[in-house]
Amino acid sequence: MKRAGFDNPWLPILLLLPQLSIICLFFYWPAWQALRSSFFLEDPFGFGETFVGLQNYTRLWDSPQYMKNAWFTLWFSFLVTFFSLAIALLLAVKADTVLRGARTYRTLLMWVYAVAPPVAGFIALILFNQRWGPLTEAFAQFGWLLRVRLEYFDTAFAMIVASVWKQVPVNFIFFLSGLQSIPRAVREAALIDNRSGISRFWTVTFPLLAPTGFFLLIINITYSLFDTFGMIDTILRNNPGDQPVTLVYQVYLDGFRGQDIGGSSAQSVVLMVLVLALTVFQFRLVERRIHYT
Amino acid sequence: MAELSHTILLPPEQARAARPVAPARRHRRPLRWGAVGNHAVLIAGALFMLAPLLMLVQMSTIPDAQIMRTGPSFEIGDRFWPNLEKALTESMSFSGETTGLNMFRNSMILGLGFALGKIVISMMAAYAIVYFRLRFATLAFWLIFTTLLLPLEVRIVPSYEITQKLGLLNSWTGLIVPLIASATATFFFRQFFMSVPEELLEAAKIDGAGPVKFFIDILVPLSRTMIAAMFIIMFVFGWNQYLWPVMVSTEEGKFTLVQGIKQITQGLEGGHIPEYGRSNILAILAVLPPVLVVVFFQRWFVKGLTESDK
Amino acid sequence: MARVTLDRVHKVYPNGFEAVRPTSFQIEDGEFLVLVGPSGCGKSTLLRMIAGLEDITGGTLTIDGREVNSVGPADRDIAMVFQNYALYPHMTVRRNIAYGLANRGTPRDRIAAKVEEAARMLNLTDHLDRKPAQLSGGQRQRVAMGRAIVRDPALFLFDEPLSNLDAKLRNQMRIEIKALQRRLGVTSIYVTHDQVEAMTMADRIIVLNGGVIEQIGTPAEIYHSPASTFVASFMGAPPMNLIEAAFETGAVRLPDGTAVMDAPGGRSGPITLGIRPEDVRLGRGSATFDVALVEELGAHRLLHGKLSGQPFTAHALKESDATTGSHRIDLPFEALALFDRETGMRL
Ligand SMILES: Nc1ncnc2c1ncn2[C@@H]1O[C@H](COP(=O)(O)OP(=O)(O)OP(=O)(O)O)[C@@H](O)[C@H]1O
Numbered sequence: 001m002k003r004a005g006f007d008n009p010w011l012p013i014l015l016l017l018p019q020l021s022i023i024c025l026f027f028y029w030p031a032w033q034a035l036r037s038s039f040f041l042e043d044p045f046g047f048g049e050t051f052v053g054l055q056n057y058t059r060l061w062d063s064p065q066y067m068k069n070a071w072f073t074l075w076f077s078f079l080v081t082f083f084s085l086a087i088a089l090l091l092a093v094k095a096d097t098v099l100r101g102a103r104t105y106r107t108l109l110m111w112v113y114a115v116a117p118p119v120a121g122f123i124a125l126i127l128f129n130q131r132w133g134p135l136t137e138a139f140a141q142f143g144w145l146l147r148v149r150l151e152y153f154d155t156a157f158a159m160i161v162a163s164v165w166k167q168v169p170v171n172f173i174f175f176l177s178g179l180q181s182i183p184r185a186v187r188e189a190a191l192i193d194n195r196s197g198i199s200r201f202w203t204v205t206f207p208l209l210a211p212t213g214f215f216l217l218i219i220n221i222t223y224s225l226f227d228t229f230g231m232i233d234t235i236l237r238n239n240p241g242d243q244p245v246t247l248v249y250q251v252y253l254d255g256f257r258g259q260d261i262g263g264s265s266a267q268s269v270v271l272m273v274l275v276l277a278l279t280v281f282q283f284r285l286v287e288r289r290i291h292y293t
Numbered sequence: 294m295a296e297l298s299h300t301i302l303l304p305p306e307q308a309r310a311a312r313p314v315a316p317a318r319r320h321r322r323p324l325r326w327g328a329v330g331n332h333a334v335l336i337a338g339a340l341f342m343l344a345p346l347l348m349l350v351q352m353s354t355i356p357d358a359q360i361m362r363t364g365p366s367f368e369i370g371d372r373f374w375p376n377l378e379k380a381l382t383e384s385m386s387f388s389g390e391t392t393g394l395n396m397f398r399n400s401m402i403l404g405l406g407f408a409l410g411k412i413v414i415s416m417m418a419a420y421a422i423v424y425f426r427l428r429f430a431t432l433a434f435w436l437i438f439t440t441l442l443l444p445l446e447v448r449i450v451p452s453y454e455i456t457q458k459l460g461l462l463n464s465w466t467g468l469i470v471p472l473i474a475s476a477t478a479t480f481f482f483r484q485f486f487m488s489v490p491e492e493l494l495e496a497a498k499i500d501g502a503g504p505v506k507f508f509i510d511i512l513v514p515l516s517r518t519m520i521a522a523m524f525i526i527m528f529v530f531g532w533n534q535y536l537w538p539v540m541v542s543t544e545e546g547k548f549t550l551v552q553g554i555k556q557i558t559q560g561l562e563g564g565h566i567p568e569y570g571r572s573n574i575l576a577i578l579a580v581l582p583p584v585l586v587v588v589f590f591q592r593w594f595v596k597g598l599t600e601s602d603k
Numbered sequence: 604m605a606r607v608t609l610d611r612v613h614k615v616y617p618n619g620f621e622a623v624r625p626t627s628f629q630i631e632d633g634e635f636l637v638l639v640g641p642s643g644c645g646k647s648t649l650l651r652m653i654a655g656l657e658d659i660t661g662g663t664l665t666i667d668g669r670e671v672n673s674v675g676p677a678d679r680d681i682a683m684v685f686q687n688y689a690l691y692p693h694m695t696v697r698r699n700i701a702y703g704l705a706n707r708g709t710p711r712d713r714i715a716a717k718v719e720e721a722a723r724m725l726n727l728t729d730h731l732d733r734k735p736a737q738l739s740g741g742q743r744q745r746v747a748m749g750r751a752i753v754r755d756p757a758l759f760l761f762d763e764p765l766s767n768l769d770a771k772l773r774n775q776m777r778i779e780i781k782a783l784q785r786r787l788g789v790t791s792i793y794v795t796h797d798q799v800e801a802m803t804m805a806d807r808i809i810v811l812n813g814g815v816i817e818q819i820g821t822p823a824e825i826y827h828s829p830a831s832t833f834v835a836s837f838m839g840a841p842p843m844n845l846i847e848a849a850f851e852t853g854a855v856r857l858p859d860g861t862a863v864m865d866a867p868g869g870r871s872g873p874i875t876l877g878i879r880p881e882d883v884r885l886g887r888g889s890a891t892f893d894v895a896l897v898e899e900l901g902a903h904r905l906l907h908g909k910l911s912g913q914p915f916t917a918h919a920l921k922e923s924d925a926t927t928g929s930h931r932i933d934l935p936f937e938a939l940a941l942f943d944r945e946t947g948m949r950l
Pocket residue numbers: 003616617618620622640641642643644645646647648649796
């Protein structure tokens with residue numbers, strides 16, 4: 001707040017009204033609904049509901065399908081985060097070093113940010129086409145016959161490749177800006193103190209990039225949890241069968257398609273807790289870092 | 294989070310201009326090879342990013358029957374324009390409403406409507422929070438910023454039910470407004486307003502400007518670049534929405550391009566010859582506007598992205 | 604033009620901090636009043652209360668007989684120049700200067716004429732169509748001045764307007780502002796922590812410390828008869844020497860026993876003795892000054908060392924006096940100031 005803020009009594013209320021009413025209607029109400037119905041079992045024909053306590057949650061715990069998807073989500077998030085961060089870091093470091101064509105590289109490496117996830121899925125379907133997909137053919141050279149959408153593992157592989165492709169640009173942009181904000185004097189001092197470029201990277205540049213990295217870590221986990229929905233839905237062509245799906249996809253399947261409101265609400269709440277934990281973790285990190293600087 | 298944005302904040306052009314011309318250049322041989330290696334890595338990266346798009350374009354220039362047999366190749370055919378015309382004007386379904394042009398228009402409405410709505414509403418709220426002495430300012434602040442914690446996806450089913458209860462299915466309001474119910478842009482504008490020097494408001498007060506005049510004459514012009522950056526990010530975000538439109542807009546007349554991808558892929562499965570040419574053009578159409586916006590307004594976009602922490 | 608009266612005005616910030624204790628004084632029509640004091644003493648708070656940018660917790664503020672406690676800043680007929688100038692960065696110089704007039708519904712042609720006139724007065728005519736970012740520090744400062752004078756306000760308020768300028772420009776602008784104020788004859792309140800600005804510009808100075816007025820007076824009064832050790836040490840560069848002494852056996856004596864003056868009225872007990880460095884007479888006298896360091900300043904020299912074991916500084920006009928080692932000095936009776944050791948108040 002500004003020290004000499006306006007005193008007008010009704011104008012701020014008027015200004016806040018649109019935002020507040022939208023979030024009450026489309027944020028707090030649904031969030032509350034999710035929380036509430038996670039403790040109820042709804043009649044599939046819409047006649048009443050019964051309080052079942054934690055049963056919806058224990059049902060999840062006991063469901064091998066749900067646990068399998070939870071494990072998949074974990075691995076999927078981990079691999080997507082790891083590879084997209086690693087590739088982006090490598091590219092950012094190189095793009096920061098070259099003098100010629102730096103702008104062109106930057107543009108070429110970041111435009112994919114704007115590609116919608118379902119299009120990424122569409123491209124993956126072509127690349128991994130059973131008959132003539134370029135990547136299918138490439139892996140066949142090494143004796144691996146990919147059967148995406150038929151084999152659990154192969155589908156997961158295609159999903160990871162598409163997600164990494166889509167996520168590298170964001171990480172690249174952040175890493176590059178992180179690199180560019182390292183003061184020139186620090187680089188010069190490091191250049192004098194340390195002859196080896198590789199050791200210079202790990203002892204000076206990398207620690208200075210760590211804050212950006214931590215921040216991106218959270219962004220990437222959130223991305224692989226939520227923003228991959230469209231890509232997955234496209235690859236599975238709306239028909240998951242026994243193929244891998246993430247937890248968000250499962251919420252959609254159970255709640256929207258399967259009409260299991262209680263179960264899908266319980267899943268939503270689990271996801272909410274997960275996101276809250278991530279956010280708290282992120283704030284803790286940020287606080288710690290303020291301490292350092 | 295404020296702290297974060299400062300660490301990540303970059304003045305790209307400046308930083309680049311100030312960069313020393315790598316002194317290591319004097320040792321000639323090792324660095325030459327190093328430079329070649331750097332370029333090799335970057336070119337490989339650029340290809341990794343670009344190749345899939347080029348493949349889409351290539352596939353849209355050759356006849357569908359040939360693709361069905363051989364898949365993508367390096368051959369450039371002559372089917373691009375006929376395919377483009379078909380994609381734009383022929384409907385994918387019986388209703389006759391899922392033409393490329395129609396879906397393009399719907400995507401534009403979603404992208405622009407979302408970006409505009411979000412910016413207007415967020416700026417108003419941020420202005421109220423930062424520039425007014427408000428008894429319940431803290432409460433409003435927390436009410437609004439708690440929404441940063443949970444993305445739409447985790448409350449998707451109840452959101453759908455509420456939209457349905459309100460009779461907003463298959464309406465632009467029902468499509469756009471629930472997407473606005475998060476505070477990303479508000480948070481961002483608040484950060485920006487806080488960084489505007491206090492004295493500007495005080496000088497304006499002495500100059501006789503009231504709250505409305507100050508907002509229009511001074512704050513909005515000052516926020517121009519910020520608004521532009523937000524607009525780009527929000528446009529891309531809105532245009533690329535998938536899950537929510539799939540649930541809320543079930544009438545084909547309301548389909549967006551991104552949503553249409555689903556129809557496209559299902560079309561590729563049918564018994565006939567899959568229409569790869571047309572599908573690929575629709576896919577290209579679905580990525581082109583956001584990509585162009587991001588590429589052409591790169592500086593604002595990067596600034597907005599890295600400063601807002603998303 | 605206006606007369607400003609503060610009657611037990613005080614300020615408590617919402618967090619409970621009392622930045623200005625109840626304060627009363629009056630500023631005469633056309634007067635140039637300088638508020639000076641160390642950082643955080645409440646100068647800006649006081650000024651901003653007069654401007655209407657900060658609520659007044661208690662007391663009354665009147666401008667020209669009208670109580671203005673609850674009048675908005677735009678309606679107090681004041682103009683203010685800020686330390687960082689607070690120019691509107693997206694407006695040209697012309698619009699910056701005209702903005703206040705336009706908001707008051709002044710007719711177009713009249714605004715144009717007034718802006719031209721102000722620009723001429725401030726040498727800004729060639730820069731009217733530039734944006735603030737394209738101006739030098741001194742020019743921006745002038746635009747801020749222009750914004751203040753076009754409105755013909757009854758009262759000018761300045762909050763450290765020169766502290767963002769380099770030393771040379773500061774001197775120049777100091778003279779310009781003072782001359783302008785003389786010419787326009789507008790009552791002005793000027794906040795600074797620079798004592799040279801305070802001494803040279805003020806008709807009267809208010810020395811503020813910890814939210815309390817230490818002294819009000821003309822520059823000469825403040826300099827020559829400081830009301831407290833705080834004022835004595837705050838004004839003047841180098842500041843007044845303050846040494847511990849005591850009333851003993853009918854005289855004021857330094858700790859080593861040297862008598863420096865007769866004690867008035869047979870008092871006794873510890874005191875603080877003050878003397879300006881330029882009032883110290885070198886070469887003869889009863890006290891011994893051990894000089895450890897000589898500072899050459901061109902026109903004169905400063906001798907730093909110890910008097911009776913306490914830090915002490917003296918002016919040396921003659922080069923021959925400027926040597927290290929022991930000097931005999933005299934502390935002339937008429938230049939001495941005596942302060943209560945406990946309260947710091949002048950005796
Ligand atoms: N909004 C506020 N809330 C609480 N305390 C404040 C506030 N603004 C200022 N203060 C405190 O009031 C005191 C006086 O502040 P003020 O800004 O008037 O000082 P100043 O004399 O102008 O100092 P400077 O020379 O540094 O500008 C300071 O101790 C400051 O910390």
